[in-house]
Amino acid sequence: MNRILVVEDQYLVRDAIATLLSLEDDFEISGKCANGQEALDWLGANEAPDIILTDIEMPLVSGLDLAEKLAALSIDSKVVVMTTFSKPGYIKRALALGAKGFVLKEADSEYLVSSLHKIVKGERVISPELALMALDDNNPLSAKESKALKLAADGLKTHDIAQKLFLSEGTVRNYLSEAIAKLDATNRVDAARIAKQKGWL
Incomplete structure (x- = not known):
């Protein structure tokens, strides 16, 4: 039996996904959380599940921040990210953090179930549409510029x-200035807005 933790801030979506997956003979819903912080708290009190199916954009701790913290804690659950068409930049970031799958929220239920079965077997699954978008997505920011801009945001x-x-402080100002210039932004707030829209932060 493959145990799954569902992390999604929209109650109806979270409940629908949990109900759908619980219909599968080899899936069991271990828990449901509304954001990454709740998931971390849950993991602190429970045995790590086989799969953590998480949204990205959530309050308190995002899905990407959750993936980063899981990697730091050496929790070996397979992280599967649910995302939308509008944020291709998330894919490269999550891949670097060890995510095993990317499923479009717009995908049908059969695709989600099929993807999770493949991931359980050790495969990595990326929705074709997202893979194509990621190939066309060129983040001009360096890792240090991204970190500085994220904290500024x-x-x-x-x-x-x-x-x-x-x-x-001078180095930080340089990083922020570089980020503003690369994104053709007017200031750090505008740069952060542009980078977030692209999924780079």
Whole structure:
């Protein structure tokens, strides 16, 4: 029996997915969480499931942040991401974090079930539409620029970003200036907005 944790902030979607998957003989819903933080709390109190099926855009802790924390904690559940057409940049980031699958929210239920069965067998599954979009998606930001911009988007000041990244304030300003220039943005807020729309943050 393959145990699944469903992480999705929309109650009706979360419940529908859990109900659908519970109809499969070899799937068991171990838990349901509304965001990544709830999932981390759940994992702290329960045995890790075989699969963590997670949305990306959620309050408190996003699906990508959850995947990053799971990797840091060496939790070996297979992470499967549900996403939409509009965020191809998420794919490359999640792949780097070890995600085993990307399923479009627009996909039909049979595709979701089939994908999870393949992932259980050790395969990696990416919806063809998302794979094509990812190939065309070129993120101009360096890893350090992305980190600085993400922290700026979270509301941190230059001084706080510098402390968090163990950098000088001048270096942080340079990273943010580079990000603004590369994205043809007017300021750091605009740059963060553009990068988020692309799925790069």
